[in-house]
Each structure stands twice: as C-alpha cells, then as structure tokens.
Amino acid sequence: MRVLVTGGAGFIGAHIVTALTARGHEPVVLDALLPAAHPGPPPDLPDAEFVRADVRDAEAVRQALRGVDAVCHQAAMVGLGKDFADAPAYVDCNDHGTAVLLAAAAEAGVRKLVLAGSMVVYGEGRYTCPVHGLVRPGPRRAEDLAAGMFEPRCPRCGAALEPGLVTEDAPADPRNVYATTKLAQEHLTAAWARAVGGTAVSLRYHNVYGPGMPRDTPYAGVASFFRSALARGEAPRVFEDGGQRRDFVHVRDVATANVTALEAVVTASPGAPGTLTAYNTGSGEPHTVAEMASALSTAHGGPEPLVTGEFRLGDVRHITADSARLRHDLGWRPSVPFTAGMTEFAHAAQRASAVGV
Numbered sequence: 001m002r003v004l005v006t007g008g009a010g011f012i013g014a015h016i017v018t019a020l021t022a023r024g025h026e027p028v029v030l031d032a033l034l035p036a037a038h039p040g041p042p043p044d045l046p047d048a049e050f051v052r053a054d055v056r057d058a059e060a061v062r063q064a065l066r067g068v069d070a071v072c073h074q075a076a077m078v079g080l081g082k083d084f085a086d087a088p089a090y091v092d093c094n095d096h097g098t099a100v101l102l103a104a105a106a107e108a109g110v111r112k113l114v115l116a117g118s119m120v121v122y123g124e125g126r127y128t129c130p131v132h133g134l135v136r137p138g139p140r141r142a143e144d145l146a147a148g149m150f151e152p153r154c155p156r157c158g159a160a161l162e163p164g165l166v167t168e169d170a171p172a173d174p175r176n177v178y179a180t181t182k183l184a185q186e187h188l189t190a191a192w193a194r195a196v197g198g199t200a201v202s203l204r205y206h207n208v209y210g211p212g213m214p215r216d217t218p219y220a221g222v223a224s225f226f227r228s229a230l231a232r233g234e235a236p237r238v239f240e241d242g243g244q245r246r247d248f249v250h251v252r253d254v255a256t257a258n259v260t261a262l263e264a265v266v267t268a269s270p271g272a273p274g275t276l277t278a279y280n281t282g283s284g285e286p287h288t289v290a291e292m293a294s295a296l297s298t299a300h301g302g303p304e305p306l307v308t309g310e311f312r313l314g315d316v317r318h319i320t321a322d323s324a325r326l327r328h329d330l331g332w333r334p335s336v337p338f339t340a341g342m343t344e345f346a347h348a349a350q351r352a353s354a355v356g357v
C-alpha cells in the first residue's frame, strides 16, 4: 500500500518509513523540516519519496495525497515548549495542521488514517485508594513537592494511593498546551471519520526512546536528557525521588505498531466504521525514572545518576499504560526488552539539537 507519512523525517516517522519499506509498502514522506526539530544540517532522510512541505499547506497536501491508500500522521510540534507564549504555535501546527490534512484527505477520497496520539491526554495516571477505590488525584501542590511529598494522595481522605495501569477508557485530562493539542487532534480525526465514513486509529504512545532521538532540547524527553548528560561525562540528574513510573517503549516497536495499525485500517476496520479507535502503545513493563537512569549509566559506563529532589510543576507522578487492547485487537507485540533497548540507546547516535549540545 502507498502511505503518506507526515513528519516522516522526524524521530518516530523515520523509523515508520523504514518499517513500511521493510514490509514491502510504499511510503511518501511529507515533512516541513521544522527548525525546532531539525536545527542542524538536513537530517539523513529515509529512503522514500520526499515532499518538503507543511501539513498546513493545503495544495501541497492535496498533491501528496494522490494515489495514497492511507495516511500516517506524525507531524507535530512536540514537548512542553518554553512557556505559555508557545501556545498559538502549538495549536496552529498541531490542530490547524491536522484540520487541513483531514480536509484534503476528505476531498481526495482517502478514508484511512493512523494518528500519532499520546498518553499525555490522560494527565495523572490511575490510582486506587484502599478505602475509596479508583480515584483521580488533581495536580500536585507546589508546597507538597517542595516538602518532598511527591506521591499524589487520595482527594477524599488523603491516604497513600496505589498506582495502576491506564486503559483507553480513562477520562481525558490534558494538563498542558501540547497535551491539549494532542487530544484535539484525536477529536478532529474522530469528527472526520464520522463525517466521511473513514476509519481511524490513534496510537497513544508512551515514552518513546531509541536511536535517532533528538538531543536535550526543551522539546525532548527525559531519556534523551540523561543520554546527553552521559555523553558530556556528567551524571544524569533525576528529579523528585526517582520513583516516578513510566512506560518506556522502543521506537522500533512504535514503528511496528504503526505498520500493524495501517495494515488493519486498510484491510478491515478495527472499530466500528466511521469511528476512531484509540490504543495505548507501551511496552507493558513499567519502570521508574531512576531505574531508567541507572540502566543508561551502567550501559554507558558513566557516573551513577544523581537524585536531586528538584521538580517541575505540571509533571505527573506515575503514568503507565495497559496496552492489552492493541495486543488483543491487532496482534501487536513489542519486541525490544527494557535492558537491551536502553543498552543500545546508551551508545546510539542522537540527532542534533537547537541548543547545540
């Protein structure tokens, strides 16, 4: 099948292009090579047809959609940005861009789409109180964090909570502008599917890591920060007490999830026709941030991580996925184990960053 991969020159998109080609499909990359994502020399483009254009450019998108069986929509501004002044740029790129792409697809008769979703739509993870059962704690208070009280407490009785796995039915609770734009992308895509009788899947990625990940910029993830510190000969600085639980999923597994989802939407309908189906896309093996830092330091032969007690307001404490639906419905299986993946990442090349490290 011929697949338009928006953002196909990016970290995850490039791996998707490679995976599509390996399965005998025909990827077409549409990427604007945004300076925030590609500040250095032009990236090594994956071996595929390449259109340098913005998804907000309706004419360019219309042309790129010719003869396409499905769209794999990865293009987005990622990360938290610097401050709230970035909000219009995020909304414009991620949501206006998605609307232009969907309108062009509607017009071109393309009815199949896989979206790069994100676990950030859930906000704080899923918790159980020994007395009140399932509860949803609100944002943590600055005073508590400053006092080293990092664990969220039961909103009703203040008891310590047991973190659990988030399922796709958990209510959305985006906690920042980026998260809000990722949720809006899903809603726009669901509206498109309903309006045109399309089939859409949103893969809600957890923390993606692996070769080609950008170096530490305000937009990069925590694994990338640690990896960059080690490359400078410094200890990774672990915030809070290091006990934050995350699901680190390898980029090659995320690429396979995209190919699996694309094949499913093109040949059948994973959900009811005219709907979007969301799938958590994680390794299914939660680890703490401190464990991840240690695995990287050990593999790199670098200094032991430093647990600093620093914190960022707005960070969530634990967020780990239950990816059983993706395994059950589409038969996807992650294949890169945590230690092997981190060992590879400790030595893998990273992409240049905007801050020149």
Ligand SMILES: NC(=O)c1ccc[n+]([C@@H]2O[C@H](COP(=O)([O-])OP(=O)(O)OC[C@H]3O[C@@H](n4cnc5c(N)ncnc54)[C@H](O)[C@@H]3O)[C@@H](O)[C@H]2O)c1
Pocket (backbone or CB within 6 Å): 006, 007, 008, 009, 010, 011, 012, 013, 030, 031, 032, 033, 034, 037, 038, 053, 054, 055, 056, 073, 074, 075, 076, 077, 078, 093, 097, 116, 117, 118, 119, 182, 204, 205, 206, 207, 208, 209, 214, 221
């Ligand atoms: N990296 C993660 O851990 C993670 C987690 C959850 C979701 N995601 C999502 O996965 C997708 C890919 O992320 P990534 O980590 O590969 O980021 P990335 O910055 O490496 O890649 C994004 C690519 O999209 C391009 N792009 C951005 N806006 C564009 C536009 N308007 N028109 C055309 N091209 C545009 C950029 O030039 C870049 O090449 C994003 O949608 C992101 O929200 C990533």
Ligand SMILES: [Zn+2]
Pocket (backbone or CB within 6 Å): 129, 130, 131, 132, 133, 154, 155, 156, 157, 158, 159
């Ligand atoms: Zn309680």
